[in-house]
Amino acid sequence: MLVCICKGISDKDIESAVHEGATGFGDVRASLGVGGCCGQCASYAKDLVKDTISQLQLSQALHLAQEVSC
Numbered sequence: 001m002l003v004c005i006c007k008g009i010s011d012k013d014i015e016s017a018v019h020e021g022a023t024g025f026g027d028v029r030a031s032l033g034v035g036g037c038c039g040q041c042a043s044y045a046k047d048l049v050k051d052t053i054s055q056l057q058l059s060q061a062l063h064l065a066q067e068v069s070c
């Protein structure tokens, strides 16, 4: 799904940026330029970054817990 019409950035682009090391909206904005034009996408993009970081942290915690329990 296209998130930022101005820059042509999709939800997958934002999720990939988080998986590649972005730690917040500022990092994603710096690397992709999302929200840097009209700003209409910024609120949704921030929520998407937060959700993706939360999912990534949960996934990493579950993976770590599985390693410890074996």
Ligand code: FES
Residues within 6 Å of the ligand: 003, 004, 005, 006, 007, 034, 035, 036, 037, 038, 039, 040, 041, 042
């Ligand atoms: S839609 Fe993202 S900056 Fe305009």
